[in-house]
Amino acid sequence: MAAPTTDRTESGSPGAQTVSMAKALNAGLRAAMEADGKVIVMGEDVGKLGGVFRITDGLQKDFGEQRVLDTPLAESGIIGTAIGLALRDFRPVCEIQFDGFVFPGFDQIVSQLAKLHYRSQGKLPMRVVVRIPFGGGIGAVEHHSESPESLFAHVAGLKVVSCSNAADAYWMLQQAIASDDPVIFFEPKRRYWEKSELDTSATPQPLHTSRIARPGSTATLAAYGPMVRTALDAAAAAEQDGHDLEVIDLRTLSPLDLAPVFDSVRRTGRLICVSEAPGECSVTAEVTARVQQECFYSLEAPVLRVTGFDTPYPPSKCEEQYLPDLDRVLDAVDRVLAH
């Protein structure tokens, strides 16, 4: 039973439904576990509770306690033992409860998970997925709203992706689990309950590819994870002002798939990169650098970035001002168009 049970859409395809990203992730995990008996889920509260976001809801009931492990409370332990299990050809899918709690496991991720394949010269593939609900906008206390993806993208040996809708959540998670490389899988928690179309009979696009989420011609917005929705909303609002914005969902942060971005910028001449993460030394900084290198003669305006500020994540009453929103994106659109 791979398909989630929810409202059918009217689009006609037999596998098409409208589901929340949370449901799609749950269905993707379930499909991966059914397809491969070596796939196991491990983390804090993922079993009986089904995870604090219910992404693993019902999996322990159906697959048993040896395939869905309520682990002791230690992230280094979760990642480190997942590595050991991967050495015996298990495919662990680790859940980190919130973005800010991955750091006790950072050592194992950077020192072993990222490097064992290289150190063993290919003899020890690290088929481990680390799922991290990330980003803000949910009014949470400290350490529950961070966007640490750039720290992982900076580490050679790790692959880093982020989904932005139900279909990508469903497919990308299964692709990440099937990957022979370790994948850090960032889930935009504030979008967990937003619904979008999922066709489980469709053929998914490859994992490490970006995607044009909305075609346009005036300027390009490049975003990923939670900011794709924001970028699309901004594009819809800009349409009222006669601006036809293209939105690219980066999907894969390491390796980056920038060919569609270069192609887009060559057409529009203008690029704005959007992320919740602070801009300094970030994924958006990398995209910006590469675009100016590849598309220098096509650019009509400097590449702009709309990001979180270079500060710790603030108390949540400030987050509306901290996080990029529709207005800040539109403000950047005005600025690139002023050139």
Next chain:
Amino acid sequence: MPSPQHDPPSWTRSSVGSAGAVEAEPTAAQVIAGLRATSEGGDDLVQLLSPEGQRVHHPDFTLDVGAEELKSLYRDMTLVRRVDREANALQRQGQLGIWVPLLGQEAAQIGAGRAMAPQDMAFPSYREHGIAWCRGVDPTELLGIFRGTDHGSWDPRATGLHLYTIVIGNQCLNAAGYAMGQRFEGKVGDSATGEATICFFGDGATSQGDVHESFVWAAVYDAPVVFFCQNNQWAVSEPTERQSRVPLYRRAQGYGFPGIRVDGNDVLATLAVTRWALDECRAGNGPVLIEAYTYRMDAHTTSDDATRYRLAEELEAWKLKDPIERLRVHLVREGVAEQDFFDGVAAESDELAARLRECCEAMPAPGPERIFSQVYAEPSPAVQAQHEELLAYQAGFADAGTPDGER
């Protein structure tokens, strides 16, 4: 110390299931075993006041407490419970983003908090509202964390209460280091004037590397730190058996310092044991591990639904050991307090709750300067520039006549 054979069944090898699906509904035998496992502290439990409110003799720990002290312990527990319930309600009404209840852990916290001397330092996790109370931090100062206006507004140095720490286990190493500093500065050696540190964490936290490392550091440097573990039986949805095969207090033995399990619902026992442990530290005989055996009577937080993973019967069993009720019965039985005392505390609780609510509702949202202030000790031109950029951007909306903050 008794041998492992004397342990309640929960402390034997945990039964990580055989392959295949587990049963959704526990059997009656499992329910009973579960209740026994979580509500019995075992032979080593230090208790001075029975759940029925009777003083119990203990060979190692005694406590001389007068009528006034008994009454003030009751008052403290009652007031912090009221603060806790009011804050929980404020969350339900949308005034707080989340609340982390201490319900059921009042004796563990008031006992430990009241054992501290003014010169001592406490490192809380995120549930230690009773410790904050004992350090003289006004309950209204806790609200900002949960309302989202600050990350803790009190002065840790002035109050002897470090900021709340949410990343599980982090504070234990910080506490060990602080205690090392107390020793390096010669503050240890006199049990009257010496300094000590006390660090609070949960049963789940005992699995974290940071906590184990803090035990190592404290032991190697003879640091004057009391590791105070509130074993409230649950780490969100995971029972303590998910974290350990042995009772938590026995972990200390392996690191080379004493570990004591105290009835965490018995404020007298907690006070006596913690006082002893802090004095040991002050005198240079630290560290000490205390496991306060207690129960989280509410959900993990206001975001949690505990009915998904634990039985209502368990709560009912623990209600019979309620920390406040047991002291109340004792006060009445011994004739220490009359009805007007209890009425007075109730009235004071009402006033405190009203003040808490009023302060909460009146708390101003921080301005954009809060985002950028104090990122670094030395001024950062880059952060300053981003602050100015945001102000200029917001001014653009003001010029356009859009009310600020309502874009």
